[in-house]
Amino acid sequence: MDYGLENVKDVIVIGAGPSGSFAAYRLARAGFSVDLLEEHREVGKPVECTGLVSQRVLQYVRTRSIAGTVRGANIFFPNGKSIHIEKDDPTIVLFRDSFDKDVAAMAIGAGSGIRINARALSVTEHDDHVTVRYRENGNIREEDAMIVVGADGINSVVRRDVYRLRQRHVVSTLQYDMASTMDDEDSVSVYLGSKYTHGFFGWAVPGGDIVRVGTGSYRASARPYMENLSHRFGDNRVLGITGAGIPIRMAERLNTKRTVLVGDAGGIVKPLSGGGIYTGIFSSDVAARYVIEDLENGNTGTALKKYDREIRATIGRELKKDSMVQSIYSRISDRSFNRIYGMISNEKIIDVINRSGDIDYPSTVIIKVLLRNPGILYSMWK
Ligand SMILES: Cc1cc2nc3c(=O)[nH]c(=O)nc-3n(C[C@H](O)[C@H](O)[C@H](O)COP(=O)(O)OP(=O)(O)OC[C@H]3O[C@@H](n4cnc5c(N)ncnc54)[C@H](O)[C@@H]3O)c2cc1C
Structure with missing residues (x-):
């Protein structure tokens, strides 16, 4: 598109993790000029993940990077006893490094550019564009874009420079x-x-x-x-x-006029499990939709506000409930855990967990179990 500025990209995505690469894929596929910056010399490395995801991830990403599947979980309590829970549909264990490469390859296949060994140093939002300063192979460069997607993980430069928000949890x-x-x-x-x-x-x-x-x-x-x-x-x-x-807490804001935060950069992670691959890709899918709308409608920033709103109305609801549970869970003593073991290690409750358990949306099963046995809540505090 012609914005009356020289050498300006439609979008720069910072960070080629699953969230950033998926956003780049969606935006490039819609015909926009996209540059994906990755600080490491190799996409997917170093691996800092266990790679467990639900089948939902496969609705977004074509991948062969599957190490295996698991169906159940053995949960060990402090007293050494355990319960076994099991699901019909298996949970996937990814080879996380090649999975990240798969998503980045989708982005490049759709027409996105990629720069590896390119670390964003600062991000400045102006009224009519955004400037990204980065070090690529030892050289300092600058590039402008109409919109920047912050997909640069927990230590996000976008979050630091544009949102001035710290991640406290x-x-x-x-x-x-x-x-x-x-x-x-x-x-x-x-x-x-x-x-x-x-x-x-x-x-x-x-x-x-x-x-x-x-x-x-x-x-x-x-x-x-x-x-x-x-x-x-x-x-x-x-x-x-x-x-x-x-x-494990979502950022207070996920957009400005010319930027959005996705995935770990926006704290869009499940607080109870720490899983963020599905939620990150989900957020990028929603973000891409509104970035496209904004670019098509003359970059007013109005559409980007809808991104923040939609995330809070969808996955954000789950994350909010899970955050509340997490803040109680993080304070449960060993004695309380053992008491809870006594309350849930029976067929009826295990059956509820097996039928309603969902690693992406755990609040449903938590509420069902608490309704069956409200005494668990009391045990948590004792
Ligand atoms: C030990 C561990 C186990 C986990 N296990 C699971 C699991 O089993 N299942 C699950 O769903 N989640 C798991 N997670 C969480 C999951 O890894 C993250 O939520 C997920 O990687 C988020 O993806 P992302 O693309 O948002 O961020 P990231 O994967 O962190 O990607 C950010 C990318 O940005 C790059 N980058 C950062 N700063 C810059 C910069 N300044 N300039 C350029 N590039 C930059 C990074 O190099 C990286 O490639 C685990 C996390 C940890 C630590």
């Missing part, structure tokens, strides 16, 4: 790839209680001879908890270590 994680096996190869394990986590949970995901073992800690270091958890899978078996922060 962060779960720190550590994850080891371990040469080990799990008894139940068809289920993930979840570990609750103060030995394995501070206010979040520990996990183990089967993968043949390699198990992805990790833990998250809310407002505390994950390291001591990870040491306890990794012992369960044998000493001197660590093949790789990753870890990063997970932002």
Whole structure:
């Protein structure tokens, strides 16, 4: 499009994670000029993720990067006892690095440009365009666009420079790839209680001879908890270590006149599980729709307001409920967890969980279980 400015792109997307690449794909496919900036030398690396997603993700992304599937979860309580829950439709375990490449390839296939080893240093929103200053292969450059999509993850430069918002609710994680096996190869394990986590949970995901073992800690270091958890899978078996922060509260604003925040950059992440691949892609799909509308209607910024509104009216409702549950959950003591175990380890409640459990929309099952047994709420506080 001709905006009366020289060398201006329609859109610059910062960050080639799943959210950014999916936004770039949607915008390029609609015929707009798009540049995708990625700070690392390789899309998808380093991997800082377990890769568990629902089937919904496959409605958005064509991918062959599937490591396997799991159907159930064994949830371990502090007293060492566990419950087993199971779903009909399997949960997918992704090879996260090649999945990210798949989404980026979709964007490039649709006509988006990509610059790797290009780190955005600052973003300045002007009245009629946005300027992105970045370092590419050691050289400092500037590029202008009508709209910038901030898909640059937890330490978003867009969020910092344009929104001036800090992410205060962060779960720190550590994850080891371990040469080990799990008894139940068809289920993930979840570990609750103060030995394995501070206010979040520990996990183990089967993968043949390699198990992805990790833990998250809310407002505390994950390291001591990870040491306890990794012992369960044998000493001197660590093949790789990753870890990063997970932002678990949505930003107060998701748009300005010429920018939007998607995925982790906007804190559009499930607060109870820390999962953000589906929610990130969902947010990019909605954002792309309104960026297109805005570019077609002369860049007034009005359409971008609808992005913020629609996210809050859709996935945001779920995230808000989950945030409230998370703030209570993060304070549950071991004794309370054990009492809750006694209340839910019966066939009727497990059946409710099996029928209504949904990793993307957990509030439904939580409400159903609490309605069946309101005493659980009381137990949480004791
Ligand atoms: C240990 C761990 C396990 C997880 N497990 C799961 C899981 O099982 N399932 C799930 O759904 N979610 C999981 N998550 C969360 C998930 O990884 C994120 O929510 C998801 O990656 C968000 O995608 P995104 O594209 O919004 O952000 P990111 O994937 O963080 O992508 C941001 C991209 O922007 C780039 N970037 C950052 N800053 C700049 C800059 N200044 N200039 C240019 N590029 C920049 C980064 O290099 C990166 O490629 C996990 C997270 C962690 C830490």
